[in-house]
Amino acid sequence: MTTSLLAYLLIPLFTAILIPFAARKRQKLADILATVTLLAGLINIGAILFNPANIANSFAGVPEDGFALLMIFVIYLVALCVTFFSAYFIGEDSKVNRVPYYSLIMTSVAAMCGIVIAGDFFTLYIFVEVLAVTSFAMITSDDSAKGLEGAIKYFLLTFPASLLILFGIAFLMLTAGTFSFENIKIIIASGMPVGPVVFAVSLILLGFLIKSGVVPFHTWTPDAYEGAYAPVSAYLAGIVTKISGVYAVIKISIMFRLFEIRAYHTADILMFLGMLSIAVGALAALRQKEFKRMLAFSSISQIGYIILAAGMGTPLAILGAIFHLVNHATFKTVLFLNSASLEKGAGTSDMRKLGGMEHSMPWTSWTSIVALLSTAGVPPLSGFWSKLIIIIALWDGGAKTYAVLALLFSVVTLAYFLIMQKNIFFGKPTEASRNAREVRPAMLAPVVVMCLLIVALGVFFPYIYAYLVETIAARIIL
Amino acid sequence: MTYHTLLFILVATAAMTAVMARNLLLSAIMLALVSVGASLILFDFQAPWAAVFELSVCAGLITVLFVSAVSLIRNEEGKVKDLRARFYAMPLVIAIVAVATWFYGIPFFDSLKNCALSGGRNNSLGSILWDIRRFDLLGQVSILAAGVFVINSIFPRRKKQK
Numbered sequence: 162m163t164t165s166l167l168a169y170l171l172i173p174l175f176t177a178i179l180i181p182f183a184a185r186k187r188q189k190l191a192d193i194l195a196t197v198t199l200l201a202g203l204i205n206i207g208a209i210l211f212n213p214a215n216i217a218n219s220f221a222g223v224p225e226d227g228f229a230l231l232m233i234f235v236i237y238l239v240a241l242c243v244t245f246f247s248a249y250f251i252g253e254d255s256k257v258n259r260v261p262y263y264s265l266i267m268t269s270v271a272a273m274c275g276i277v278i279a280g281d282f283f284t285l286y287i288f289v290e291v292l293a294v295t296s297f298a299m300i301t302s303d304d305s306a307k308g309l310e311g312a313i314k315y316f317l318l319t320f321p322a323s324l325l326i327l328f329g330i331a332f333l334m335l336t337a338g339t340f341s342f343e344n345i346k347i348i349i350a351s352g353m354p355v356g357p358v359v360f361a362v363s364l365i366l367l368g369f370l371i372k373s374g375v376v377p378f379h380t381w382t383p384d385a386y387e388g389a390y391a392p393v394s395a396y397l398a399g400i401v402t403k404i405s406g407v408y409a410v411i412k413i414s415i416m417f418r419l420f421e422i423r424a425y426h427t428a429d430i431l432m433f434l435g436m437l438s439i440a441v442g443a444l445a446a447l448r449q450k451e452f453k454r455m456l457a458f459s460s461i462s463q464i465g466y467i468i469l470a471a472g473m474g475t476p477l478a479i480l481g482a483i484f485h486l487v488n489h490a491t492f493k494t495v496l497f498l499n500s501a502s503l504e505k506g507a508g509t510s511d512m513r514k515l516g517g518m519e520h521s522m523p524w525t526s527w528t529s530i531v532a533l534l535s536t537a538g539v540p541p542l543s544g545f546w547s548k549l550i551i552i553i554a555l556w557d558g559g560a561k562t563y564a565v566l567a568l569l570f571s572v573v574t575l576a577y578f579l580i581m582q583k584n585i586f587f588g589k590p591t592e593a594s595r596n597a598r599e600v601r602p603a604m605l606a607p608v609v610v611m612c613l614l615i616v617a618l619g620v621f622f623p624y625i626y627a628y629l630v631e632t633i634a635a636r637i638i639l
Numbered sequence: 640m641t642y643h644t645l646l647f648i649l650v651a652t653a654a655m656t657a658v659m660a661r662n663l664l665l666s667a668i669m670l671a672l673v674s675v676g677a678s679l680i681l682f683d684f685q686a687p688w689a690a691v692f693e694l695s696v697c698a699g700l701i702t703v704l705f706v707s708a709v710s711l712i713r714n715e716e717g718k719v720k721d722l723r724a725r726f727y728a729m730p731l732v733i734a735i736v737a738v739a740t741w742f743y744g745i746p747f748f749d750s751l752k753n754c755a756l757s758g759g760r761n762n763s764l765g766s767i768l769w770d771i772r773r774f775d776l777l778g779q780v781s782i783l784a785a786g787v788f789v790i791n792s793i794f795p796r797r798k799k800q801k
Contacts, residue, residue: 268785291781295788
């Protein structure tokens with residue numbers, strides 16, 4: 162655990178508890194409290210990450226784990242966009258009660274920070290459970306039937322995952338006598354028979370794979386994302402499932418490198434599941450008629466890239482996985498927030514009912530284009546670089562078939578997104594789109610900021626790469 | 640030994656109340672008390688890890704889940720016909736078990752005492768909680784907060800609908 166980062170956990174938790182008392186009379190105060198807390202945190206962490214002095218001396222003055230810092234930045238960024246968007250999205254007649262809604266978001270931010278600064282598997286598990294409990298309630302925020310269905314599926318399918326993780330932790334305690342990341346690394350390095358430790362870690366890995374929604378454990382994702390209250394699906398897809406599942410998978414795969422040849426089969430399986438997710442997610446997304454559902458399958462496919470790279474396990478692959486995780490958070494938040502804007506502006510996100518929306522909602526249309534091009538890996542946007550790193554790492558590591566397939570499915574990604582763009586934004590206006598109106602500027606602001614970030618991450622990639630190498634590859638992986 | 644005996648009696652009483660109580664909320668709270676007692680016993684038998692886990696998971700997390708579930712079914716509680724007659728045999732069963740424990744249990748626990756001494760690591764509960772698992776306590780505070788917010792978020796809506 163990193164004590165210096167503890168404030169990023171404690172302050173949102175404090176705000177979460179403060180909100181019900183402070184905003185009892187004036188519910189609008191809940192928006193303000195949540196947004197201000199997140200903005201302050203974001204500025205704070207931004208000052209560390211983008212400080213020219215830190216960049217100049219290769220982050221030598223920042224002793225913290227670079228991976229955790231980057232993740233906290235992304236958590237705060239996505240949460241801020243979602244809370245700011247929600248403040249204007251929740252109408253006066255909405256069923257959503259602002260006070261518990263923002264308290265839940267702040268608690269989940271605290272839980273996610275807890276996950277990324279945890280120093281052992283048990284702490285990680287506790288915070289993952291906090292996150293699961295809050296997500297379950299957030300999915301049902303608007304009390305719709307679909308939301309309840311999604312929440313129940315989410316709960317039922319991720320519960321066995323928690324059980325597996327708990328079993329794994331117990332087994333780890335029995336075999337290794339510890340569950341701290343550092344101690345496990347030492348045990349592996351000391352050359353003791355690692356079979357049982359690999360087994361325990363694999364059990365934990367399986368649990369986290371289910372929580373990430375990797376094929377074949379993906380059945381809960383489309384329902385949960387589609388049914389969830391619109392801004393909540395952006396939050397879930399953008400950051401929550403990434404931190405509650407994918408983050409731990411990357412963390413474990415860094416550990417697997419230390420097992421060297423003895424854990425190679427586990428890494429092989431991880432790569433296979435990653436590839437399967439890419440393929441199944443992309444092919445299923447091609448056939449979807451509902452925007453949010455399509456985005457959910459696209460999420461599964463993009464997570465596949467991260468898992469594939471994590472399975473490869475070379476330092477370059479891990480860097481690619483981490484960067485793709487950051488990028489995925491940015492572009493998926495944009496796309497899901499745009500689907501929420503469509504629901505608000507046109508009353509539906511069903512692609513069959515929409516068409517020609519670029520005339521009535523130009524900003525939403527253009528930000529979608531930026532996000533989809535980045536997802537598909539078109540240069541010079543951020544998604545291009547992360548996919549490039551992953552494919553180069555795969556090729557270098559000898560997984561040439563996977564490298565070629567990953568490249569090919571990138572084209573499929575572009576295909577399904579272009580079909581989506583054509584169906585929703587281009588073409589002839591339909592009945593629903595004629596009556597549609599662009600959402601207010603305040604709701605466009607988070608989306609535009611995210612788009613600028615997508616472009617910036619792509620254009621300033623050399624700096625990002627230097628950060629990844631200096632703080633993550635040099636300190637954690639090697 | 641008196642300390643142990645008292646704890647055992649407390650756990651047994653709480654367990655019996657949990658089964659026999661008419662009020663589900665009371666049952667849930669009594670169950671939490673059982674876990675607290677059990678974790679204190681585990682701790683005293685020099686199994687601090689097991690004790691901490693019992694305290695975190697059973698007394699903390701599961702109680703939250705039970706309490707929230709109980710608040711969900713609150714309104715239905717009165718409508719279901721109670722079939723509790725068979726539980727009235729409980730005190731009798733407990734009495735028989737208590738007498739049996741008097742004969743067999745006490746020597747058994749006396750023998751365990753030696754095991755406890757040999758396996759001990761001289762960790763006090765306080766040092767385990769505050770030095771090693773301090774961060775987990777924060778996690779548990781978060782989960783309690785999350786539980787409260789979940790109840791706060793879901794249940795008022797139900798009331799409005801009714």
